[in-house]
Amino acid sequence: MPKQDVMDRTTGFLKKNLETMPHKKRIEYLNQKLRGIIQYAYKYSIAFKSKMDSVGLKPKDIQTIKDLEKISITEKTDLMKLQKKNPPFGGFEGVPMNKLRRIFISPGPIYEPGEVDYDELGWAQGMYAGGFRPGDIVINTFSYHMVPFALQMVDNSLHRIGCVIIPTGIGNTEQQVNILREFKAVGFCGTPSFLLNIAEKAEEMGLDLKKDITLRVGFVAAEMLPESLRSKLEEKFGMIIRQTYGTADIQCLGYECMEKNGMHVPDDKIVEIMDPETGKQLGPGKMGEIVATTFNRTYPLIRFGTGDLSILTDTPCPCGRTSPRLLKILGRVDQATKVRGLFVHPGQVNEVVSKHPQVGNYQVAITRKEHKDEMTLRIELKEEVSQPEKLKEEIERSVRDVMKVRGEVQFVPKGSIPEGSRKIEDHRTWE
Numbered sequence: 294m295p296k297q298d299v300m301d302r303t304t305g306f307l308k309k310n311l312e313t314m315p316h317k318k319r320i321e322y323l324n325q326k327l328r329g330i331i332q333y334a335y336k337y338s339i340a341f342k343s344k345m346d347s348v349g350l351k352p353k354d355i356q357t358i359k360d361l362e363k364i365s366i367t368e369k370t371d372l373m374k375l376q377k378k379n380p381p382f383g384g385f386e387g388v389p390m391n392k393l394r395r396i397f398i399s400p401g402p403i404y405e406p407g408e409v410d411y412d413e414l415g416w417a418q419g420m421y422a423g424g425f426r427p428g429d430i431v432i433n434t435f436s437y438h439m440v441p442f443a444l445q446m447v448d449n450s451l452h453r454i455g456c457v458i459i460p461t462g463i464g465n466t467e468q469q470v471n472i473l474r475e476f477k478a479v480g481f482c483g484t485p486s487f488l489l490n491i492a493e494k495a496e497e498m499g500l501d502l503k504k505d506i507t508l509r510v511g512f513v514a515a516e517m518l519p520e521s522l523r524s525k526l527e528e529k530f531g532m533i534i535r536q537t538y539g540t541a542d543i544q545c546l547g548y549e550c551m552e553k554n555g556m557h558v559p560d561d562k563i564v565e566i567m568d569p570e571t572g573k574q575l576g577p578g579k580m581g582e583i584v585a586t587t588f589n590r591t592y593p594l595i596r597f598g599t600g601d602l603s604i605l606t607d608t609p610c611p612c613g614r615t616s617p618r619l620l621k622i623l624g625r626v627d628q629a630t631k632v633r634g635l636f637v638h639p640g641q642v643n644e645v646v647s648k649h650p651q652v653g654n655y656q657v658a659i660t661r662k663e664h665k666d667e668m669t670l671r672i673e674l675k676e677e678v679s680q681p682e683k684l685k686e687e688i689e690r691s692v693r694d695v696m697k698v699r700g701e702v703q704f705v706p707k708g709s710i711p712e713g714s715r716k717i718e719d720h721r722t723w724e
């Protein structure tokens with residue numbers, strides 16, 4: 294249970310008019326913002342203009358989100374190549390270099406232009422939805438050096454809400470614990486694993502995490518957040534933890550609300566789920582690559598391919614926000630395989646298996662018979678079960694639910710699946 298709190302952290306909106314727009318109005322709003330950024334980027338970003346010109350597109354050809362399909366994806370590797378060819382930003386920047394406030398350097402190396410007047414909305418929306426409120430004292434434990442996340446994105450977004458920031462950066466766990474106590478800080482920004490470090494250190498120092506530490510809200514990113522870790526940390530500290538998703542180039546692309554049922558797309562981004570093979574948009578409920586467009590004029594990336602796989606849903610969220618949600622991040626595009634037109638990913642296979650404790654080793658085999666894909670989940674059971682047929686049916690149902698593709702379950706003798714083998718083995722030949 295969260296600690297007693299006089300402040301309402303679980304309802305309300307940062308930008309109610311944007312966050313609760315009816316669907317049709319939202320589409321109109323996004324289309325209008327899209328036309329604006331396309332005009333702008335065509336005029337000021339050399340890389341975007343040459344991309345459009347090379348296929349004979351003009352800004353007027355892009356009127357709606359659907360029209361984005363005409364523009365090819367810019368993947369991170371393209372960005373790196375173009376940055377080498379045309380340093381430092383590959384011509385993607387939307388303002389001259391001497392007008393920037395900062396220049397950031399991410400691993401790669403890959404360079405990001407930092408804006409003078411930071412007006413990104415997504416992270417702040419996520420913090421507010423996660424329970425951060427004006428006047429909160431917050432430690433920001435993301436790294437402040439070189440990379441843009443802690444300094445430009447998290448710091449500015451906390452300031453936008455009206456929080457008081459202690460820029461602790463990463464490391465010095467004991468000192469972080471002392472700072473939390475000294476200032477009675479209520480907010481944590483950082484990775485889930487670092488919050489766990491803090492918990493362990495505080496316990497080692499003989500502190501009671503619920504009484505001596507006043508943390509109430511946590512905004513975590515940059516790592517996977519397993520539900521088991523979330524509930525462990527929430528329980529230990531008596532706090533609310535919500536996660537967010539984005540990249541250094543294109544910023545926030547999703548944030549959780551109190552419902553924890555996926556990540557709302559912020560109102561200053563367009564997120565498409567795309568078939569990585571055709572470049573076409575996939576509808577709700579289908580797995581594909583997350584491709585995003587920002588309205589940021591300093592760094593106007595249009596159709597940026599994140600390389601991450603997810604599913605978009607537009608079913609209404611009880612929190613009242615009307616934006617679509619990214620269901621969890623399912624893995625990387627380059628690990629996925631297509632079966633009967635749908636992508637399947639090792640992460641999904643793990644999810645299926647996690648529902649059935651009887652399963653030991655396992656592997657998915659994709660084969661092709663009479664020009665049709667077949668998927669078989671081969672399973673070594675930990676021990677004999679009394680009703681194998683029933684278990685087989687149950688697992689097949691989980692496969693359908695999680696992977697959205699029918700697959701047959703086959704129990705194989707122990708030792709049939711070599712240790713360390715790939716979770717998805719593609720046996721198809723294309724002749």
Ligand SMILES: [Zn+2]
Pocket residue numbers: 550551552557610611612613614
């Ligand atoms: Zn919601």
